[in-house]
Amino acid sequence: MTESPPTIGVFDSGFGGLTVLRALIPRLPRARFAFIGDTARLPYGSKSRRTIARYAVESAQFLVREQGAEFIVIACNTASALALDAIQDAVPVSVLGVIEPGAAAARVASTTGDVLVIATDATVQSHAYRAACAAQNLRAFEKACPLLVPLVEEGWVNHRVTDEVIRIYLGELTAEAKADGLKPDTLVLGCTHYPLLRQNFERAVPHGVKVIDSAESTAEAAARLFNGHAHSPSDTQSGCPIQPGDEQTSLGWAESDTSDEAEIQIKCFATDSVEKFERLGSRFLGRPTGNVELVDLGG
């Protein structure tokens, strides 16, 4: 008898968090992944902490109770900033957010101890990165870059307009940080959409400035935590993909059809906008999302 592979639950308010799932896949190749985007209730950024916590807890409970997730990654900056404690209290599995791993990676990268963080307006207003960086003895200068998410969603990634917008934002950010007396040598991409612009940023930053992709940092932290805590080593090692014809496959787990990726099993859920999720999600995931299933988590 073969044991079922472990299931990792990944949650976002939208589908940007698929960049975190994309980074998780090669690090946990024997896992199954259940991703839910709470698209009916986005954006979380304008809502109260209490409301965001309620929404995020409902998604996490769905992943644990309905999908059997043994580990939860909150691939959403707003929910990580405002609801991580509430989610940890609400589910009996380990929960990891995206903010601390980004700050920890910046600690390793930075020599001056001064870092730049770009994110959405809601994340910047929460100052969650500033707090997480301070806990790492880093000074962080945060800036909202509201045009980058719509540019990514429009598909203008390799586009002169996007490069010009990045050049303008980086110029403002660097000047503002220097005016505050900082000597930044590290830039944290603090939004789950931004990994698609990582190469644009690497081309645009001043010489010597390192770019931290918080999706990658989170995936690395998740792999360490999951292998260390959520499963015993023997469980992880013995985990293997479900065979065709198995009950779980019939529940809709998408399997890649290339031999290299035969073990990758992903199931995506959304609370609304399944069409947009499927259309745009593959760009973030780097492979087709498969059929996205609509779920109702309530109002």
Place this chain on the structure above:
Amino acid sequence: MTESPPTIGVFDSGFGGLTVLRALIPRLPRARFAFIGDTARLPYGSKSRRTIARYAVESAQFLVREQGAEFIVIACNTASALALDAIQDAVPVSVLGVIEPGAAAARVASTTGDVLVIATDATVQSHAYRAACAAQNLRAFEKACPLLVPLVEEGWVNHRVTDEVIRIYLGELTAEAKADGLKPDTLVLGCTHYPLLRQNFERAVPHGVKVIDSAESTAEAAARLFNGHAHSPSDTQSGCPIQPGDEQTSLGWAESDTSDEAEIQIKCFATDSVEKFERLGSRFLGRPTGNVELVDLGG
């Protein structure tokens, strides 16, 4: 005894509809205006028709019952497209949306009978402008321009990036319409944010193409309807502003302090994000919004 001036209620899911209010003010100078932005529940575009209708009806009822509105302008394309009938059924006053007035103005402007419409993704997907134009014997080619709202909200109105984005969108739109056999001579700005970009579009369109600002068209239609139906002419003519010390003024109606605008009375409400509303709203309204009052319309 002087009668109270008539109250016009204006509703949007956000604050873009303040461009419609801005256009209403000079056309109904003796009116009071109550504006509500349902900012807690935006964007409406990704929600179902039933949910949008419920939200929009709640806002319209607030304007009529709590603010005494005698006429409602739905300054929101999504709500106009999906909820106009529901609102008309729910309140005992006349209700006007933004879509038909834009299509009617295009009918007057167009010689070829072919028009271009730019709007948000949600409005385009509803094909409400196509239907309203067809009712005017016009062929409409619609295109979503998702970068324009964030560019306006970022304040990049007189900005080379915005002009470049407009040039790209207009080039794509014109080529696509011509490929469909249309000979467009009119461009309808079908989103309440776009009036701030009217001059950019007037500079960018091919020679001879007319630009229709649907906020202006809606305000003109509202003034005609309101003067014709909602009040008798004598009511409208006898309407005069409330004097300082009057009970209504103490309720928070903002009065301009310039003598030319002494009669303008505006009160703004939002269901969330009062700070953002106040910060950005003045750009759309062309004058300070005054203190924006937070109201709770329920979940």
